[in-house]
Amino acid sequence: MSADRPPATLLETEKLFKSFGNLVVTKNIDLVVREGERHALIGPNGAGKTSLVHQVAGQLRPTSGRVLLKGVDITGESPEKRSQMGIGRTFQKNNLFRALSVRENVRLALQAKRAGWYRCIQPTSSDRRLLDEADAILGRVRLTEGLDRPVSALSYGEQRQLEVALALASEPAVLLLDEPTSGMSSAETDEMIDLVRSLPRSLGVLMIEHDMKVVFSLADTITVLYYGEVLASGPPEAIRDNPQVRNVYLGLGQQEGTTRARAAP
Amino acid sequence: MTPTPGGDAPAPVSATGIAAAKPVVVVDRAAREPMRRFAAWVALIAGLALVPLTGDYATGLVSEILVFAIFAMSLDLLIGYTGLLSFGHAAFFGVSAYTVVILGVHLGISGWIGLVAGIVVSAITAAIIGFFSIRVTGIPFLMLTMAFAQLLMSVSITWRSVTGGTDGLSGFKRPSLFGMSLDDRAVQFYVVAAGFLFVLWFLRRLIASPLGSIFIGIRENEQRMRAAGYPVDRFKLIAFTLAGSLAGIGGALYALQNAFVSSDILHWALSGDAIIMVILGGVGTVIGPAFGAAIFLMLKHVVSSHTDYWMLAVGAIFILCVIFLPLGFWGVVRSVRARLGK
Numbered sequence: 001m002s003a004d005r006p007p008a009t010l011l012e013t014e015k016l017f018k019s020f021g022n023l024v025v026t027k028n029i030d031l032v033v034r035e036g037e038r039h040a041l042i043g044p045n046g047a048g049k050t051s052l053v054h055q056v057a058g059q060l061r062p063t064s065g066r067v068l069l070k071g072v073d074i075t076g077e078s079p080e081k082r083s084q085m086g087i088g089r090t091f092q093k094n095n096l097f098r099a100l101s102v103r104e105n106v107r108l109a110l111q112a113k114r115a116g117w118y119r120c121i122q123p124t125s126s127d128r129r130l131l132d133e134a135d136a137i138l139g140r141v142r143l144t145e146g147l148d149r150p151v152s153a154l155s156y157g158e159q160r161q162l163e164v165a166l167a168l169a170s171e172p173a174v175l176l177l178d179e180p181t182s183g184m185s186s187a188e189t190d191e192m193i194d195l196v197r198s199l200p201r202s203l204g205v206l207m208i209e210h211d212m213k214v215v216f217s218l219a220d221t222i223t224v225l226y227y228g229e230v231l232a233s234g235p236p237e238a239i240r241d242n243p244q245v246r247n248v249y250l251g252l253g254q255q256e257g258t259t260r261a262r263a264a265p
Numbered sequence: 266m267t268p269t270p271g272g273d274a275p276a277p278v279s280a281t282g283i284a285a286a287k288p289v290v291v292v293d294r295a296a297r298e299p300m301r302r303f304a305a306w307v308a309l310i311a312g313l314a315l316v317p318l319t320g321d322y323a324t325g326l327v328s329e330i331l332v333f334a335i336f337a338m339s340l341d342l343l344i345g346y347t348g349l350l351s352f353g354h355a356a357f358f359g360v361s362a363y364t365v366v367i368l369g370v371h372l373g374i375s376g377w378i379g380l381v382a383g384i385v386v387s388a389i390t391a392a393i394i395g396f397f398s399i400r401v402t403g404i405p406f407l408m409l410t411m412a413f414a415q416l417l418m419s420v421s422i423t424w425r426s427v428t429g430g431t432d433g434l435s436g437f438k439r440p441s442l443f444g445m446s447l448d449d450r451a452v453q454f455y456v457v458a459a460g461f462l463f464v465l466w467f468l469r470r471l472i473a474s475p476l477g478s479i480f481i482g483i484r485e486n487e488q489r490m491r492a493a494g495y496p497v498d499r500f501k502l503i504a505f506t507l508a509g510s511l512a513g514i515g516g517a518l519y520a521l522q523n524a525f526v527s528s529d530i531l532h533w534a535l536s537g538d539a540i541i542m543v544i545l546g547g548v549g550t551v552i553g554p555a556f557g558a559a560i561f562l563m564l565k566h567v568v569s570s571h572t573d574y575w576m577l578a579v580g581a582i583f584i585l586c587v588i589f590l591p592l593g594f595w596g597v598v599r600s601v602r603a604r605l606g607k
Contacts, residue, residue: 057492083494095492097485108482111475112494123473170493 007035009071010204011056011087011174016065018051025051027228028065033174033204038196040215041208043225044248049208050092052225053176056206057089058082069174084113088172090163092179092208096151103147105162106134109169134169141165141195157188164195175199177207181214193217216240224248313458317451326566328454330559331461332519337542337554338468339511344540345549346472347504348484349399352407353414354539356394357387357509359531360417361516366526367427369437376440376447376521383517384510390417391509392502399501411533418531433527437520453522460518461555464511468551471507480504541583546593553595560594 011033018026025048033039041049054060056067058079066075074082097105107130114130125131138147141161151159160180167175180196181189189211196205196218209215215222216236223233224245232242239245316327336358343349361383368374368382394413398406421428428434439447447453471477479500482490490497520526529535538561546557561579568575590597 059488059492078496079488079491080494080496083492089492091489091492095486095489097482097489099485100481104478108478109493111478112490116475118476120474120476121470122475123470124475124478125473127475166489166493 007037009034010037010069011206012068012071013052013056014066014068016052016055016062016067018048018055018060018062024228026055026062029225029228029230031206031223031230031233033206035204036201037204037221038218039204039206039221039223040219041206041223041225042210042212042215043231046227047225048228049225050178051228053089053178053206053208056174057087057176083170083172086171086173087176088167088170088174089176090167090178090180092182094156094159094163096159096162096166098151101148101150102138102143102154102162103131103134105151106137106165106169107131109166110134110137112169113171137165137168138162140168140198142191157184160184160188160192161195164192168199172203174204174206177205177209179208179210181209181211189214310462313462314455316458317454321450324450324454326562328450328457328522330562331457331555332515332522333539333542333558333562334555335461335464335515335518336512337539337546337558338464338551339508339515340539341543341548341550341554342468342471342480342508342511343504344543345547345554346477346484347480347501348487349501349505350403350407350540351398351410351505351508352533352536352540353394353410353412354508354512355531355533355535356410356414356417357391357512358516358519358535359414359421359526360390361387361513362520362526362530363421363428363434365517365520366434366437366524370434371427376437380517380521383520384513387513387516388506388510391506391512395502395505395509399498399505411536414531414536415533418528418533421528421531429527431528433525433529435525437524437526439521439524447521457518457522460514464514465552465555468511472551476500476503541579544593545583545586547595548593550593550595550599553593556594 009032011031013029013031016026016029016031018024027048029048029052031039031052041052043049051060055062058074058077058081062075066073068074069082069085069087072085074085074087077085097108100108104124107124110130110133111124116127135147138144141164143158143161143165146153151162154162160183164177164180167177177196181192184192193214196207199205207218209218219236221234222236222239224231224239224242226248231248232239232245234242317324319327336354339357340351340354343351343354364383364386365376365379368379369376374382394410398409398413401409422430424430439453441447442452442456445452447456472481479490479495482493482495483497483500483504487497516530519530542557542561543554544557545560546555547553560582564579564582565575568578586593592599
């Protein structure tokens with residue numbers, strides 16, 4: 001095997017098209033995420049980024065086109081099947097088990113891929129191994145204290161971290177991060193950057209992000225969406241220098257793009 | 266909760282202080298908890314054992330309460346733990362009771378075999394009704410489960426030769442246990458109490474188990490459960506079938522106790538009663554619905570001896586409960602216990 005062989009393709013979309021009546025939200029999108037790739041998806045609000053992620057993870061069915069995971073067509077599969085096959089995701093709005101403890105959130109997500117869910121007599125607390133694994137994952141997202149607190153007692157930033165922990169707990173091959181740093185303080189954003197950097201290289205990451213600091217410090221590929229279409233796709237330098245992209249999105253400089261994103265919920 | 270050290274500076278001292286103090290508390294509570302649980306079980310069993318000494322009327326009432334407690338607790342597995350508001354739970358209670366009485370009256374089959382058959386039949390019925398109903402959620406789910414139960418009721422009314430129609434089916438001969446006939450109120454009571462204790466024990470274990478945690482996860486956030494890889498529909502069906510089987514235990518015991526069954530037992534009003542019991546007692550608690558059943562039936566017996574409009578009293582209490590005590594009777598007990606604190 002030659003070392004310069006390109007890394008294997010994990011995720012691929014082929015002419016992905018989704019419309020609600022006359023409203024086209026994704027227009028024939030071709031996108032590839034390879035092993036180890038950190039792929040950022042940027043574009044103004046309403047560009048179709050989240051709709052694309054929903055179609056990849058199964059929350060939305062495309063009108064036409066295909067989604068392939070490691071070459072297997074998963075377009076018709078349910079979200080739960082896709083998760084089992086290796087697609088993990090976070091949600092733009094925190095989507096957690098709010099009444100459950102932090103540790104139980106992750107333990108429950110981990111349990112999905114373990115045998116033994118059918119046990120209905122032994123308590124969950126007897127499975128020390130699973131609880132230790134949950135703590136290890138929480139450690140990776142830097143949640144180490146107060147793991148018995150209910151989610152509702154966490155700060156917003158901590159809930160964002162837990163959101164990532166839940167996605168990691170499903171042991172994905174491809175991780176979809178939908179605005180992981182939205183609403184985070186600058187210090188929390190830096191932690192999130194470190195966290196994404198520390199993820200195993202075997203993982204492919206597709207990340208929607210508005211914060212250009214995050215995008216340019218993490219991504220090795222950037223795809224720009226504009227009104228449901230791919231405007232440009234390529235390495236960060238090429239995107240930064242692309243006049244069309246500068247025009248529609250980066251336009252008036254980085255600050256504008258960032259502030260707009262911060263203002264949006 | 267445990268105080269956290271305010272700043273970083275005095276960390277070494279306070280950290281060791283807490284580290285030294287905390288394990289003592291943890292060990293103490295961890296050691297006390299199984300003891301307390303054991304004591305609660307002993308008290309409950311002893312209390313139930315003494316009930317027959319209170320005379321036939323009280324024994325019969327407590328027995329009825331325990332049967333409906335099983336029914337309400339099984340419904341709360343759906344409403345309170347899985348987040349499925351079923352309005353047709355009477356179907357499984359009724360089908361099981363009918364199975365026991367029909368097998369006994371028409372084929373002379375012992376009530377004990379009938380008990381097992383009743384539970385099996387309600388499990389199968391629940392699996393079938395669940396298979397179709399869990400495809401929808403919310404109000405459509407509620408309507409569909411109710412419609413299925415009403416369907417079974419109309420069968421029980423029309424199929425007179427087997428079910429006795431609205432007159433009901435009597436002539437069931439109660440079986441005996443170790444030579445003691447269930448015609449004896451006390452024996453009857455102990456059999457019902459054993460069923461109640463089993464369901465209580467099973468539900469408590471289930472809720473704390475991996476399977477139970479999946480049900481709770483579905484209640485909390487179905488979309489996230491799917492994203493985590495859980496085939497949610499399959500687990501809803503498991504919950505529905507389990508709850509139906511447990512209701513079947515209640516129904517079979519009802520049949521052994523009353524030796525009679527009529528189509529009222531499949532009426533939607535009984536499903537509604539069960540929902541009221543669950544809410545009165547405490548949604549999302551294991552034992553709460555049992556207290557709900559007790560409150561409901563004692564109100565019924567006490568108030569109906571004075572007036573025919575006993576449902577008016579139940580309704581008023583229900584409304585007050587929903588407004589002021591959303592966690593029901595057991596919610597009040599819990600918060601009082603928490604306030605008395607350790």
